Amino acid sequence: MENQILLSAGIDVGTTTTHLIISRIGIAVEGGFGTVPHAVITNKKIIYESKIYFTPLDESGNINGAKVAEIIKKEYAAAGFKKEDFDSGAVIITGESSKKENAKQVLADIAEYSGNFIAAQAGSQLESYLSGKGAGADKFSEQSGMVTANIDIGGGTTNISYFKDGDCVDDCCLNIGGRLVRFDKSGKATLTPEMERLCADNGITVKSISDFAETEKLCNAAADIIKNAVFSCGSVPGYCITDSLPCGKYVPEAVSFSGGVAECFADCGGCRADFGDIGYQLAAAIRKSGLSYPAKIINSASSPIRATVIGAGNFSMDISGSTIEYSNVELPIKNLECVSDFSRIGSEMCAVSLPGDNVPGFGDLVCIAKDIAKSCSRLIEKGLPVVVVTKADFSKALGICLRRVLPPGYPFICFDGVDCRRGNYIDIGAPVAGGKAVPVVVKTLVFGGKDNYENE
Incomplete structure (x- = not known):
């Protein structure tokens, strides 16, 4: 069996935070004695995790690509690598960041800067898949035999993925996140249109950071919507749906949580707005709502906030036949x-x-x-x-x-x-395993719109 080690980077530019991981991915050629030799991924090991940074924005509210590049350069140096060292990986732009006017160009620039075969990716379905893989929901479903849903709550969106026997079978993305209500230095609140409508529908008024009781009601309403979407057990307002609701065929028997809001579960009591948003209150509401879920709650992710970046770094690439x-x-x-x-x-x-x-x-x-x-x-x-x-x-x-x-x-x-569908894009790397296969990344490039995975 021939062995080869690829160095991989995963970079997540999210609504609230930007961070990266570096992994080693092992590839081996297996076969012989009457079987065709084939290349397989044998192991994946994270060898470096960066600090977690606030996603830098410019004065107009768009992503500051130069600042993001500085973060990557700084963390590569801290890990002892340069961009030429990387064989694979992905940079994914997620949540509200994917809706910024300059998202497409910034993503392409970051991918080019980050390495020779770093894939640029965007799209809610892909984000749901990667966060679920990064959180370990796929492994739990395979090992337990239980349909497992992972709920990844970030700053701008909530991504839900369903896994059965290790495979992703459904997904959903909601316009619910911890930074959809923000407070400026004076305490004045700014709400996204979706949150304004959710407030109006529920008789809620949020004007400032002091309206704790009102933001608590808003977060409880958002938590109820997430529960309704996950279990197909109630109504979900159309303005909260990014693409489409789950098909309803797969009812989760186990649920895991990931994302920046889930990172706050352990310490979300009291009236907290540490980051000038409702992240902590939303975490408290979802944690409380989870107690009534008709499913087993599992803690599959050791670092919930890193689920998507782990998925990008470790699960974006595959090997061809x-x-x-x-x-x-x-x-x-x-x-x-x-x-x-x-x-x-x-x-x-x-x-x-x-x-x-x-x-x-x-x-x-x-x-x-x-x-x-x-x-x-x-x-x-x-x-x-x-x-x-x-x-x-x-x-x-x-x-x-x-x-x-x-x-x-x-x-x-x-x-x-390799299974490619309409709406997919593909990156193809230099041959590996003695020229017997190529690394490939099947991905989406969807910026602030709906993903499309139907067959031609």
């Missing part, structure tokens, strides 16, 4: 849109995605290769690489057929074992 075929293609390649409808392939570089589970026969493979080459004609005219991603294990055979129909020596890569 080992039956890959490629020629003259320069890697890494980043931010390729996944396209499975051949008619949508234009002159912009993309990843041609074949999401089916069936393995075609040789005759069908020849036809598929010809169709791909024809559909990519405008890419070929521009000399852009052809990238093909299959879910089922047939990329080697398809790649051989594709090589025959493309111009001699034309750059392409064809790999399998």
Whole structure:
């Protein structure tokens, strides 16, 4: 068994806080004696956790990208690394930060600054998934056999993910967070439109930091909405829903909590507004509400506030199948849109995605290769690489057929074992495991809008 160690960074730029982790990820090639060798991730170990910083904003309220870059540079140096040392990782922009006007550009700049194969990611569904993985809800569901929901309460949003037998089966994002009501130095309150409507619907008036009883009512109402969403047991106002509610098919038997608000659970008594917001009061309300949950409450995360950044650093990257075929293609390649409808392939570089589970026969493979080459004609005219991603294990055979129909020596890569859907983007790293596989990150890039994961 061959071994390789990748250095990975996870960076979370959230509504309230920014921080990072550094991990070592082990990759090994397994197989032989009649089986095809394949690369697998064998272990993940966090070797460094940064300080937790307030997310720097400029005078207009947008993310201060230069200040974020300074944080990353400072923490890399403290850990004894530089950006060239990193083989993988992800920077994710979360909560209200993803809605800032400059979020997309700042995210791209930070990813570029942070390392050669640091993926830029944004989107509530992805955040729900990563925070649940980082909190360990997936492992608990796999080990216990219980449907497990993780509730990640941050400064701007609450992300809910459902895991069954280790797999993420549903998710939801709510416009509820600890910094949606803020107090300035004079104590004056500023509420987001969603919180203003929630106040109006419940006869609540929050004008200043001294309105403790009113903010307590508001937090109790928010906690009730979270409970209703998690268990599909009551109404959830439309203005509190970021994308869509859970389908209701999976009723959690166990619940874990993560995020900055969950970090306050242990010390959220009394009238506290330490950070100029309602984080502590919201924590108290959710903790109290959790006592009536019809599910087992578990403490799966040792550091709740770090769940998303752990997910970004340790669970963003996967390894392709080992039956890959490629020629003259320069890697890494980043931010390729996944396209499975051949008619949508234009002159912009993309990843041609074949999401089916069936393995075609040789005759069908020849036809598929010809169709791909024809559909990519405008890419070929521009000399852009052809990238093909299959879910089922047939990329080697398809790649051989594709090589025959493309111009001699034309750059392409064809790999399998990766499920790409509409709305996804993919990053592809330099080959690992002796060239037998490539690291890949399937992600979303959604800024302040709705995610879309439906198939083409």
